[in-house]
Amino acid sequence: MAELVVEGLRKRFDGVLAVDGVSFTVRDGEMVTLLGPSGCGKSTTLNCIAGLEVPDEGVIKFGDRILTDTRRGIFLRPEARNVGMVFQSYALWPHMTVFENLAFGLRMRRVPQAEIRRRIEWILSLLQLEGFEHRYPHQLSGGQQQRIALARALVYEPSILLLDEPLSNLDAKLREQARFWLRELQQRLRITAIYVTHDQAEALALSDRVVVMNRGRIMAIGTPREIYELPPNPFVADFIGSCNFLHGHIETIGEANRITVKLEKGIPLQASALYRFSPGQPVIVAVRPQRIRIHTDGPKETNTLPGKVESGLYLGASFQYVLETPVGTLRVEATEPVQGEVTLYLPPEWCIVLPASDSGDEGGSPADAAT
Amino acid sequence: MEDAARIAGAGPLRTLWRVTLPLLRPALLYSGLLTFIAAAEVLSIPLVLGTPVGIELFSSFLYKLGIVGGTTEYGMIAAASVLVLVFLTLLIALQERLLGGRRRFVTVTGRATRARLLSLGRIRWAAAAWCWLYVFLAIILPLVGIVAQSFTAFLSPFMNPLEVMTLDHYRLIFGHSAYARSILNSFLIAFAGGAVGILFMALVTLVAFRSDFPLRRLLIYVALYPRAIPGIIVGIGFLWTFLLLPGLGALRNTILGLTLAFITRYIPYGFGAVSPAVFRVSEEMDRAARVVGASWITTIRKVLLPLLREALFGGYALLFITFLKEYASAVFLFARGSEVMGTTMIELWRQGDSGPVSALAVVQVVLTLLWLGIARGVLGVKVYG
């Protein structure tokens, strides 16, 4: 079928650059997540794709259909784009029953009455909402309203589905369930979808690829594993999951991306690199708390650091510790409880070397890292 | 939202004061603005009550200057209107600032919740008493006076009204063909003109606040300007329009022409009644409709207008009553056959007959109550969650 291409999208609101040169592609049948902190321009990007916002600059194409091209002055109205959209507030029309809400888009497409009935039956059974046709939105629970909003966006078989934080109004348990069936539904229907969220767990669980945004710019594009395991910059490493950051300089460059980094106080550390570096260059080494291993009295190998447990949290499935080491405070996740003096092992393959200058953002220090 | 305030520990009064009232700010500001200008412009009350005891207001001053002073100085009245217009512009600009960030007032979001009455606790008796006192003093008392006058030969504190009871006034206004016709005309204008008018005004409001029409901000001002222009000037304006524009001459002296003038004059009322309700509806409502394939006009028709039903009905009621009473802009536009109740009242008043005037007023009140009662029943205005 067709892929969606966004090129050089720019949008300014009263002097604030909400979206600043965003380009990405969504392949046919793919689910792509726009992930980023609040106010980074995710919704604005999505609204530009839907035609609800007119960008100042940029091209948006779906297959060979041009939806927006500011250079050539092309702008397709939202009703002509055949997209489905789920809003954060659901935006169900309160004066219409569930049936009327769902039939609206079909009527706009002049679908015959019998076919409207058939399609609504189909979508309601797909979303396990049979028997709700004649209820009004205020007679439904939050989770049911959310599914009706999704049904309304899917019932006329749009060529692309846009979701703006559709799960953010659900409680934690329901949200987790909804993630699963949403992903399952998208794969079953093989519909091209763009999903906006600021919840990194949601982004990782749901999408084929993730676009990480910050302050109107794209910070990374990749599969959830790529983004999580090989984050290209400290912002991404910190925003997705949590991360420890160690400052140092490149000492020697070995084979197979293996690099030795000299940390503060001259402590050497073996690490892996995604980029080319030159000796002496200042770098940041990113290590996830889950990847650091704790030895209570293990042998002294390479890549070990002495540590002292400062505090601990019981998380149910694991323990999270804050340890004092010669290179600063580290957060470590362990399956067994520990205390006192320990030895930390940092596996070289999970120590990612990132350029120190290209931080992209303030989110660098482990102290304010999000969890 | 009120629930959130209650849970956060606010008592019912505090909830009203800190949550409900601020959310009503658009509505309060609009009605405040209209009342303010109306107070500056209203003529009949200062004329009847003020002038005899030497209280001169802007409007009665104008009236004396322009109409009583021998030659009618329309230029002077128009100049005064310009003054009011400037003042109004400043007020609207101030209001725009006070309402900055309209999204703050959104309460209809599409995540449905159920409405709940606020229990006022012990002070509810005091609140109810206060409301009733106002209703009694401002509405019931004058109404009783009018009804009494309409059924008596003359009303005097020194005579038992039951002894001078009569139906003469009603016989006069229903028996005389021109008077009876004026009642019918007024009803038609109020009934049909009010409905067309409120739809037109709703459309103006929606273009101003919910479209990408480039001059929409200007519309906010233009829509409120007619309020600054005295009715007589509106009437004269329409008279000249009908006379000068080819093809419109036929409208002169017809109730259609009167309807047009009335609608124009009261656009600010419709605008004031509808726009606070528009602010309450989240823009995601229209966006959702656009995305599923509705054009702008279909979105207005199928989503916004139905969501504004309550406000539209309120606006219709307002227009119905105002159109039934309107006389100022009709004075220059009516002729034999297109009399309205307002002009008939003036004529009767000039003849010094307060009895038939009261009878007409009673007819107005009865028509209003009857028609609005029926309309509410038939239209079945429902409150959605």
Ligand SMILES: Nc1ncnc2c1ncn2[C@@H]1O[C@H](COP(=O)(O)OP(=O)(O)OP(=O)(O)O)[C@@H](O)[C@H]1O
């Ligand atoms: N209509 C508007 N007028 C002015 N500024 C706007 C408007 N819409 C968005 N912005 C600004 O543009 C920036 C990006 O907003 P956007 O809604 O795209 O953020 P977001 O990433 O969706 O955030 P969130 O996760 O909080 O929804 C913000 O700084 C916001 O204040």
Ligand SMILES: [Mg+2]
């Ligand atoms: Mg958003």
